[in-house]
Amino acid sequence: PVGLLDGKLIDLSENVVPMEDRGHQFGDGVYEVTRVYNGHCFALKLHVDRLYRSLRELSIPAVYTYEELAEFHDLLIKESGIADGAIYLQITRGIYPRAHGFPENVVPRLTMSIRPVSAAPDKNKLEGTKGLLIPDERWLRCDIKSLNLLGNVMGKQKAKDAGCFEGIQVRDGFVTEGTSSNFFVIKDGVAWTHPKSNLILTGVTRTLIMEKIAPELGLIVVEKKFDEAFAKAAEETFISGTNSEIVPIVALNGQPVGNGGVGPITRKIQDAYWALID
Numbered sequence: 001p002v003g004l005l006d007g008k009l010i011d012l013s014e015n016v017v018p019m020e021d022r023g024h025q026f027g028d029g030v031y032e033v034t035r036v037y038n039g040h041c042f043a044l045k046l047h048v049d050r051l052y053r054s055l056r057e058l059s060i061p062a063v064y065t066y067e068e069l070a071e072f073h074d075l076l077i078k079e080s081g082i083a084d085g086a087i088y089l090q091i092t093r094g095i096y097p098r099a100h101g102f103p104e105n106v107v108p109r110l111t112m113s114i115r116p117v118s119a120a121p122d123k124n125k126l127e128g129t130k131g132l133l134i135p136d137e138r139w140l141r142c143d144i145k146s147l148n149l150l151g152n153v154m155g156k157q158k159a160k161d162a163g164c165f166e167g168i169q170v171r172d173g174f175v176t177e178g179t180s181s182n183f184f185v186i187k188d189g190v191a192w193t194h195p196k197s198n199l200i201l202t203g204v205t206r207t208l209i210m211e212k213i214a215p216e217l218g219l220i221v222v223e224k225k226f227d228e229a230f231a232k233a234a235e236e237t238f239i240s241g242t243n244s245e246i247v248p249i250v251a252l253n254g255q256p257v258g259n260g261g262v263g264p265i266t267r268k269i270q271d272a273y274w275a276l277i278d
């Protein structure tokens, strides 16, 4: 399997993580996951814009231009021969003897890898799946796509242990987002999702729904907080994300959402999303 270290091709079996990489020791870094369809990156510009924002929030120098990062993505696609897949990119602050404060004159370190993902929608996407409402135990800067994912990892496992696909997190009574996805509900034909804030990641898929798909469908989306009871009483619910795309959540905590099937609005959003892929 091929990867890139600071833009240079490597084999993933090589040991690329030095002991004193701050990503390794502190989770001091950021990442992006971008889908590849038919040999092309999907919405790469939105991912790179978000990457730059995450870096800026952590005062990590950007180092690479958009054009360079696009080239690296293309190189991975070409060298791997993977036409449908996902590219993982991470940038850590760099390598320095362990000390909490930001070191000076440290060079950020970029690693990337690609893996195949089937372009064909799986059962979850077609038939819907189960969600579990769980406490949001993460930190207060969920808007940064940082490498610190222990809260997300623990939440996902809690959902898996309960036989559910995704954990839908609840903080102070309000539903925030999935462990690796954003969360939407449909109530009286209107879509609701948590407002952009430090409590959620602004998903690229969420942005595409808000800015492209909803206007096209004439669907109103309100960015407004809602509670657990509101979600359970919704007509439809779904999650959105790079890997998930649009996944209908047809049961919450073992109770059917709406009539327990994939709702018509969710299906329309899903079809419109797939229509964006060329």
Ligand code: PDD
Binding pocket: 033, 152, 177, 178, 179, 180, 181, 182, 200, 201, 202, 203, 204, 205, 206, 240, 241, 242, 243
């Ligand atoms: N996760 N919220 C969280 C906490 C996420 O980790 C993600 C993405 C999203 C959706 O963002 P986007 O639409 O840009 O993928 C929302 C990635 C895919 C991951 O960790 O693998």
